[in-house]
Amino acid sequence: MTARDSDASRQAATPGEADPHGHDPDPGGHFGSYGGRFMPEALIAAQDELAEEYEKARNDPEFVAELERLLRDYAGRPSPLTEVERFGAHAGGARVFLKREDLNHTGSHKINNVLGQALLVKRMGKRRVIAETGAGQHGVATATACALLDLDCVVYMGATDTERQALNVARMRLLGAEVRPVDTGSATLKDAINEALRDWVANVADTHYLLGTAAGAHPFPLLVRNLHRVIGEESREQVLRHTGRLPEAVVACVGGGSNAIGIFHGFIDDPEVRLVGMEAGGHGLDSGEHGAALTSGTPGTLHGARSYLLQDEDGQIAEAYSISAGLDYPGVGPEHAWLADTGRAEYRAVTDDEAMHAFRLLSRTEGIIPAIESAHALAGALRLGAELGPEAVLVVNLSGRGDKDMDTAAQYFGLVPEAGITGGDQR
Amino acid sequence: MSLHEVFRDCATRRSAALIGYLPAGFPTVPDSVELFRAMVRGDGDTPGCDVVEIGIPYSDPVMDGPTIQAASGEALRNGFRVRQLFDIVSAVAETGAAPVVMTYWNPVHRYGPDAFARDLAAAGGLGVITPDLVPDEADEWLAAARQHRLDRIFLVAPSSTERRVAMTAGAGSGFLYAASVMGVTGARDSVSGSARELVRRTRAHTELPVGVGLGVRTAGHAAEVAEFADGVIVGSAFIDRAGQDGAAGVAEFAAELGRGVGKSSTPAP
Numbered sequence: 001m002t003a004r005d006s007d008a009s010r011q012a013a014t015p016g017e018a019d020p021h022g023h024d025p026d027p028g029g030h031f032g033s034y035g036g037r038f039m040p041e042a043l044i045a046a047q048d049e050l051a052e053e054y055e056k057a058r059n060d061p062e063f064v065a066e067l068e069r070l071l072r073d074y075a076g077r078p079s080p081l082t083e084v085e086r087f088g089a090h091a092g093g094a095r096v097f098l099k100r101e102d103l104n105h106t107g108s109h110k111i112n113n114v115l116g117q118a119l120l121v122k123r124m125g126k127r128r129v130i131a132e133t134g135a136g137q138h139g140v141a142t143a144t145a146c147a148l149l150d151l152d153c154v155v156y157m158g159a160t161d162t163e164r165q166a167l168n169v170a171r172m173r174l175l176g177a178e179v180r181p182v183d184t185g186s187a188t189l190k191d192a193i194n195e196a197l198r199d200w201v202a203n204v205a206d207t208h209y210l211l212g213t214a215a216g217a218h219p220f221p222l223l224v225r226n227l228h229r230v231i232g233e234e235s236r237e238q239v240l241r242h243t244g245r246l247p248e249a250v251v252a253c254v255g256g257g258s259n260a261i262g263i264f265h266g267f268i269d270d271p272e273v274r275l276v277g278m279e280a281g282g283h284g285l286d287s288g289e290h291g292a293a294l295t296s297g298t299p300g301t302l303h304g305a306r307s308y309l310l311q312d313e314d315g316q317i318a319e320a321y322s323i324s325a326g327l328d329y330p331g332v333g334p335e336h337a338w339l340a341d342t343g344r345a346e347y348r349a350v351t352d353d354e355a356m357h358a359f360r361l362l363s364r365t366e367g368i369i370p371a372i373e374s375a376h377a378l379a380g381a382l383r384l385g386a387e388l389g390p391e392a393v394l395v396v397n398l399s400g401r402g403d404k405d406m407d408t409a410a411q412y413f414g415l416v417p418e419a420g421i422t423g424g425d426q427r
Numbered sequence: 428m429s430l431h432e433v434f435r436d437c438a439t440r441r442s443a444a445l446i447g448y449l450p451a452g453f454p455t456v457p458d459s460v461e462l463f464r465a466m467v468r469g470d471g472d473t474p475g476c477d478v479v480e481i482g483i484p485y486s487d488p489v490m491d492g493p494t495i496q497a498a499s500g501e502a503l504r505n506g507f508r509v510r511q512l513f514d515i516v517s518a519v520a521e522t523g524a525a526p527v528v529m530t531y532w533n534p535v536h537r538y539g540p541d542a543f544a545r546d547l548a549a550a551g552g553l554g555v556i557t558p559d560l561v562p563d564e565a566d567e568w569l570a571a572a573r574q575h576r577l578d579r580i581f582l583v584a585p586s587s588t589e590r591r592v593a594m595t596a597g598a599g600s601g602f603l604y605a606a607s608v609m610g611v612t613g614a615r616d617s618v619s620g621s622a623r624e625l626v627r628r629t630r631a632h633t634e635l636p637v638g639v640g641l642g643v644r645t646a647g648h649a650a651e652v653a654e655f656a657d658g659v660i661v662g663s664a665f666i667d668r669a670g671q672d673g674a675a676g677v678a679e680f681a682a683e684l685g686r687g688v689g690k691s692s693t694p695a696p
């Protein structure tokens with residue numbers, strides 16, 4: 001074996017550049033039996049166009065340089081890797097490092113994907129961008145990129161989420177985006193995606209659907225993963241620099257799976273590094289109220305790809321539940337399904353209560369308020385640290401910051417006597 | 428009778444085939460059987476639909492506009508289960524019309540494609556329209572459908588390239604479903620000019636009959652489409668009519684559309 005833990009053996013690839021290690025799906029977008037394109041014929045031409053344009057772009061030095069420049073000068077990359085000793089003391093004494101995607105411009109990892117896709121939109125000569133959003137982070141990131149690159153922007157957001165993420169709605173509007181609340185179905189993320197797909201099929205000639213996670217029909221899972229791979233590549237270099245060795249485990253929360261797949265890919269060729277995804281356990285897997293597609297779902301097709309999902313005996317998609325809007329989704333990206341089946345990655349569920357415990361713990365021990373999504377990864381690290389002990393090194397993807405979640409947190413912990421901070425009606 | 432024969436007979440009578448869609452179990456299972464029967468019966472003068480598209484209500488109907496979304500949601504809220512589909516198919520087959528099922532892929536995936544094809548064929552179903560299953564992903568389905576002698580009805584769209592139209596036509600059987608516009612289902616005020624062009628492009632690649640759907644709302648639209656297509660597909664407008672006037676309204680509307688597509692003593696122009 002070559003020196004896997006030496007920096008020289010593994011130059012970090014440039015974001016968006018061709019994968020030097022060969023983990024791409026087949027030409028139809030299949031990761032094993034997952035992925036593919038379960039899409040209306042009307043959208044296939046647009047998916048083909050996107051796949052072709054991306055192939056050209058990822059091999060075009062000008063595109064790669066432009067994306068790198070934006071990630072550095074606009075988004076603030078590389079994001080730091082912070083060791084959190086006081087928090088680690090609660091994780092069996094393990095050394096815990098946080099990949100600080102919360103410090104990116106707009107406050108989460110979502111900006112990596114959005115800047116890359118928005119540049120592709122420019123290349124394709126389209127003028128209008130639509131997006132779905134759950135927590136509002138992807139919507140805010142999309143609205144931001146559209147403001148920067150002068151694109152029209154419409155964001156679909158479940159009506160339930162526009163309420164619990166009212167601040168992000170205001171942010172998107174301030175940035176010039178139109179936010180369209182969706183009240184069909186469960187009025188959350190999956191319904192926002194449905195509505196965005198309906199818009200796309202009617203307007204595909206001049207509109208790009210800027211999907212916010214590593215799910216959906218080919219090429220989205222590949223494209224979004226590659227745009228987030230920078231998280232893992234930076235993390236690997238940084239943890240080697242800090243500790244001189246690779247971590248025992250890399251931990252990330254999994255909604256659709258974009259921040260997780262991004263950080264996992266930095267370590268995917270290091271078989272001794274465990275890749276651990278934390279899903280939304282909601283009120284507990286037994287309660288039926290959760291968003292744990294990999295831990296307790298079954299294979300099916302949703303939003304264009306075959307993967308694990310929450311469904312009933314008839315194949316009707318179940319409503320997911322999570323205290324965090326960004327994990328409140330009944331599906332998951334197809335590459336995670338593949339990694340779960342092959343055993344390369346493992347997935348567990350974290351309940352609302354465990355996540356909120358980790359949320360407060362990180363705030364109090366380190367002065368970092370995480371997104372509730374990311375708090376699921378932190379809760380996973382608390383468990384893994386306890387299992388692995390003080391010799392272990394853990395890298396946790398802190399995918400976003402918690403400002404957007406203050407209403408929910410205030411409510412959960414009873415921090416504010418009356419209604420929420422924004423005055424919104426809180427359940 | 429096979430779909431092939433249905434289209435051939437309509438052509439002989441110089442009419443287009445009338446293809447009517449409603450969700451199964453809308454608003455309830457027994458009511459939907461009444462609506463399907465009415466759709467086939469028409470009025471005293473003119474019969475109704477030649478082909479009946481029985482939709483499986485689905486939780487996430489991304490290709491459907493508000494009308495079908497609402498009707499499917501109502502069917503699901505009233506407890507529709509996929510296993511009830513087959514009795515509805517049998518009831519439609521008894522009317523003498525040709526029953527086909529329209530469904531998103533996940534319910535079939537979940538049921539098991541082979542078991543689904545077997546049970547549908549046993550109930551008298553003739554084929555399945557798959558709005559979110561393109562032939563590229565359909566190997567398992569194609570095998571199951573062939574095994575149980577069901578037609579595989581795929582869609583072509585105005586955005587389909589020549590290569591994809593040819594590929595889709597090659598994989599399909601029974602008829603091809605031409606989506607008249609880029610968009611979701613729902614009645615529209617006019618039938619888009621892109622439909623005629625799409626039918627022309629499709630015919631260059633296949634002998635299969637071509638049905639045109641999305642947006643056909645009136646007998647006038649139906650007549651317009653019948654001039655250039657082999658089948659006229661009407662869905663949302665039937666749901667609207669069912670909501671307003673029940674089974675009697677559906678029967679009457681089917682007859683109006685029937686006259687539109689050329690089912691009268693006077694052959695279509």
Ligand SMILES: Cc1ncc(COP(=O)(O)O)c(C=O)c1O
Pocket residue numbers: 108109134135136137138212213214253254255256257258259260325326327371373374399400401
């Ligand atoms: C901060 C943060 N982390 C994680 C997620 C979950 O998405 P994904 O699984 O694609 O990373 C979201 C989604 O909104 C988010 O805002």
